[in-house]
Structures are given as C-alpha cells and as structure tokens.
Amino acid sequence: MSLLDTLTALGDKIQRRYHYVNQGGCCIVAAAIANHLSDIVPTRIVVLDRFDYDIKDIKQNNNNKKLSINEYCRNRVFFNHVVVEFDYDGKQWTVDSTGVYITNQYYDVNRYGDPHYGFTVNEAYHLANQSDWNPIFDRDQIPGIRQMIGKHLSKYKSTVDLPVAA
Secondary structure (H helix, E strand, C coil): CCHHHHHHHHHHHHHHHCCCCCCCCHHHHHHHHHHHHCCCCCEEEEEEECCCCCHHHHHHHCCCCCCCHHHHHHCCCCCCEEEEEEEECCEEEEEECCEEEEHHHHHHHCCCCEEEEEECHHHHHHHHCCCCCCCCCCHHHHHHHHHHHHHHHCCCCCCCCCCCCC
C-alpha cells in the first residue's frame, strides 16, 4: 500500500471510530502524523485561521518560550484547524483526520481559513497536550487515536520521542 493509500485508509478509520476529532483533536492528529512522516518526506505543521499573523514573529516576540493555547489566542491565533502538509511524488499534499488531499485543492475548498506555518512537531505536541481545546472533543480518545496512527504509519520511522500521555 502506498503512503497516500495508507493515509486515506487511516483517515477513514479515524472518522469511523472517533468522534469530533476536527473539533478539538486535530492538533493531536497532525502532530502524530507529522512525527511519523518527517523521516521520509518534508513535513510542515499548518494552522488554518482567518487572521493575518506570523507564528514565527509571535514566538520571537515572546522570547521563544513555549506558549499556551490561550497565549496564542491573545495573539489572534485561534487554531481553526491544524493539518500536516508534506511533499511526495512531486506534489504537495495535505493530511488531516479525514484523509489526504492535494494541497491547493484542499485550500480551495476548506472553510477554516488561510495557512500559517512555523510550528515544529514538538511544539504541536506541546499544544495538543493542553486541555484548552474545544471541550466537545473527548480527550479520552487521544491514546487510541495515537495508537491507530502509530499502527498505520509504523513502517515510517519516528524521529522524535514524543509523550503518549493525554
């Protein structure tokens, strides 16, 4: 099975098994997928939002300390959606909990806003592990989601040792 087929199957399974993932769990999915893909393809964590800002500037203005979700919100970063972009087979792709898409087609139809770059996989995990996300998402689903992603992407070596606690 190709990487794209694997990501499509993963999205299908996540959607069937877990509830409200894109309403509070998208950063968890993005960080876990990016962790596995980063060894084999150029990978970027992307925040989709409607406001104009530069994540790198916000981090620099805060002395590059790890900020909370609330601190980012005070800087107009509202995390409408978090996805992973990656380069594969000469194209740019975007993946979230619903599957994998050609990036420009995904952004043409997404309702979450414009892409913003600047988070590392570790920073995304730091943010994902905070409890200030949308409360409709059941955070008890996190270990199962991470396990499912790991199972589907286990053939792709992980480069970063990330925490598994919710």
